Amino acid sequence: MARVGPWGAALNEYDLLVIGAGPAGAAAALRGAAQGLRVALVDRHAFPRNKLCGGGVTGRARREAAALLGGTPPDALMEPRGHFEFYADGAPLGRIEGVPPVWMTTRVAFDAHLVEAALDAGAADFTGRPVAEIDPDVPAATLRDGTRLTAPLMVGADGATGVVARALHGAPPDPERLGFALEIEAPPAPDAGADAPVRIDFGAAAWGYGWSFPKSGSTTVGVGGVHARNPSMKAAMRDYLALLDIADEEARLQGAFLPFGHFHRRPGRGGVMLAGDAAGLVDPMTGEGIGHALASGRMAAEAAAQALCGGHPHRALRHYGKALRPMHRSLRYAIFLRHLVYGTRLRDGFISAFRRSGRLRYDYMRMLGGELEYDDIARRALARLPGLAARATAARLRPARS
Ligand SMILES: Cc1cc2nc3c(=O)[nH]c(=O)nc-3n(C[C@H](O)[C@H](O)[C@H](O)COP(=O)(O)OP(=O)(O)OC[C@H]3O[C@@H](n4cnc5c(N)ncnc54)[C@H](O)[C@@H]3O)c2cc1C
Known part of the structure; x- marks a missing residue:
């Protein structure tokens, strides 16, 4: 037996x-x-x-990692970053500090x-x-x-x-229903200490964003978004590297799909x-x-x-x-909110609100920190929907800055 x-x-x-x-x-x-x-x-x-x-x-x-491991992961694995800079289409939206940190690993x-x-x-x-x-x-x-x-x-x-x-x-x-992202490991910034800002660029990719994550050994730079809406992610990455003044590193570009x-x-x-x-x-x-x-x-x-x-x-x-x-x-x-943040009709209103409202930027970071749930944010967004729509219309009617 x-x-x-x-x-x-x-x-x-x-x-x-x-x-x-x-x-x-x-x-x-x-x-x-x-x-x-x-x-x-x-x-x-x-x-x-x-x-x-x-x-x-x-x-x-x-x-979650700490609960699994029975203690926080070792400091050598995690570098806290508490300064964040947001941009949209290359223009600054605001800087935030004093929010829950994100750890770089x-x-x-x-x-x-x-x-x-x-x-x-x-x-x-x-x-x-x-x-x-x-x-x-x-x-x-x-x-x-x-x-x-x-x-x-x-x-x-x-x-x-x-x-x-x-x-x-x-x-x-x-692949039409997936996200796609490209990344490089660029050299570390000379000032890559604890105060080095994490940078997020809305508009660096369609229905997605660009990022620059400072670490002590390197700077992880990438762009990613909905695959079907970015026929040339390589071009988006080249533009983003140029914006950040990083030499075109195409030879070291790596890409991967992710569910999105x-x-x-x-x-x-x-x-x-x-x-x-x-x-x-x-x-x-x-x-x-x-x-x-x-x-x-x-x-x-x-x-x-x-x-x-x-x-x-x-x-x-x-x-x-x-x-x-x-x-x-x-x-x-989050799928609902994505239409506000990335959808073409309300995006301008969101960007304008994000630029003006320290509260919105703060809530966004609290959400990343796990202090706020998407449910709360979605409820608040619904209440602000008429304002966002009005701002989106105003932003579209405003003459383009020369
Ligand atoms: C460019 C990019 C940047 C990202 N940045 C972030 C970020 O900053 N923060 C964040 O939270 N998330 C980020 N993500 C998402 C994150 O990487 C994933 O969500 C996460 O890795 C999912 O973990 P997982 O264990 O499900 O899968 P994975 O980490 O992909 O692990 C899957 C494992 O399965 C193994 N495997 C696959 N096929 C086989 C096979 N046939 N036989 C045996 N083994 C197999 C692989 O070797 C791999 O080790 C990013 C994703 C991308 C693509």
Whole structure:
């Protein structure tokens, strides 16, 4: 008779397969292992590995990481930045300080730290081993070296274009519904200390923005927005580099897709739960995805443990869907607000309000800091809608400045 483990799985199997070891997968593996599940953590790369990302960690994301790790991430991984400069179409909109900081990290170090914590917690290490095929009905993963891993439950955390979502939905994500971003690591600014400003440029890309994130080792500069609305993101990036007076670095340009406003309303199927970018959980206004990746990975592991403990693995997806509801609601509000911030009809009104209103800029930063929810902002925006529309009309009628 086959020997069985605590949840009825044969001993050569796991309780939970986690595919992808970015923030979502590492969080799922760490939380799953901490709850006593036998977890296999799979990634095509050995860690440390790089991942194209601005590395901006909001207060909300940092709190999630701290809860997972049992303490705030080491200072060496996180450089706080509390000064922000906003521009629109090259013109200054305002500077803010005294707001909740955003922390700057490098994904090489941040992700490696999380993976190490997951392995220390007891997850089995299958990093450096790409997945060749997923069978979502078992669920099972066949690695490129022929190893087959099975478990009653799987978390698909393999990013925006991963194989797990493809196995569930039968097709790669439609590039027209994704965001796309280009980035370079420019040399650090001479004054890249704690007071160095984080710079955000509305209008550097259509339905998106440009950013310059100062870190002690480099300045991460990028532009990103809705893919379908930016037929030449390279040209947008060239213009942005020229604006910032950075030599054209095309040879070192790197690009990546990210979900940008289209999350999977049903975050999985059967025994498979999708987390992080694989589930489309990126903020459609800011492109921030690390916090949602960490939170969704944790929730998927908690749903798995709850379902397995109750002896009903098939209930995991239901538990997970329920846990995700507040995040989905917040993303829906953000999709609504995106039309105010980036949509052509009201954008001018928003920009004009952002320039005049320190309160609006402050609220925007509090929202990034996790002190304000999109629901609150959407309610306030609705109240201001007539004013925004009037300002948008006035801005359009005003003669262009020479
Ligand atoms: C240019 C750019 C800038 C960004 N800047 C920010 C920012 O400043 N702040 C922020 O919060 N978010 C930012 N984001 C979004 C953020 O990077 C993502 O939301 C976040 O990485 C999602 O984490 P994840 O764990 O879901 O996926 P990922 O971090 O993409 O991890 C997925 C993992 O799956 C692995 N994998 C994929 N396929 C396979 C396979 N076949 N077999 C095995 N393993 C596989 C990959 O190797 C990878 O390690 C940015 C995104 C881009 C593109």
